[in-house]
Amino acid sequence: MRTGRFEGHVAFITGAARGQGRNHAVRLAAEGASIIAVDICGQIASVPYEMASEDDLRETVNLVEALGGKIYATVADVRDRAVLEGALNEGMARFGVPSIVLANAGISPQRATEPDPQQVFLDTIATNLVGVWNTISIVAPMMISRGDGGAIVITSSAQGLIGRGGDGSGAASAYTASKHGVVGLMRSFSAWLAPHSIRVNTVHPTGVHTAMVEHAEMMEWVAADPERGTTMSNPMPVGMVDVSDITEAVLYLVGESGRYVTGVTLPVDAGFTSK
């Protein structure tokens, strides 16, 4: 049922084909926002789990449209600035300039044995850090010109606040570095954009039930070190949180509820970063 809390808003969401990005899209659409959704819908060779497909992105469209929502969805890689800008322009031609931006696309290529750690490192930084910079630096000038404020949320990670579980591998160190890196982007962008009433925050999930972490290679990586299960566990009695737990935090940040909240690193982590 549509409730209208975000009626008249346009939300630009990266990595929207499945997982957290899809859930954010569906919830925002259910509350009235028009959605511009992008996803790579393809594989990055160094990522050991299956990434999203065009069918996944179509399913996001189906779910939004089933609610009577509006969505423009297309394939775009956040690493490719020109393609990303083209996708955003197509979306804006339909719905106008976004007031909400969710820089959510990311990869986490943890595996027990890495064939090429440097390639994993470079690919992770390119998506999780450069991709976020591309996303926000493309859309923010248009939000400024629109002149009516807005809200941007970057999906970092608990690993954006701590380095627990580091093992020197390309994946673990790049993931942690990239997720800390987006905190720097958030602080820089929030300082720049606050006078324009555009707020920028990061959300820091602990493990979330999605295909990014629920796969055989991740299980092998956890099993490879007998201490790791304990190291990576949450103090609160929950193994992983649900996508809806992250969506609730995102909706708080982008809604009227968060209207004077900017420059904040918000953990949704069952105590992981404070243990």
Ligand SMILES: NC(=O)c1ccc[n+]([C@@H]2O[C@H](COP(=O)([O-])OP(=O)(O)OC[C@H]3O[C@@H](n4cnc5c(N)ncnc54)[C@H](O)[C@@H]3O)[C@@H](O)[C@H]2O)c1
């Ligand atoms: N699942 C977790 O445990 C967890 C924990 C903390 C943070 N996160 C972060 O949450 C965000 C969402 O991840 P998720 O859990 O929904 O996993 P997911 O793999 O289901 O979703 C990520 C989406 O991003 C897309 N994507 C990846 N690289 C892309 C690129 N270069 N260009 C465009 N799209 C791309 C994928 O195709 C996928 O649809 C990510 O930034 C991730 O790092 C996840």
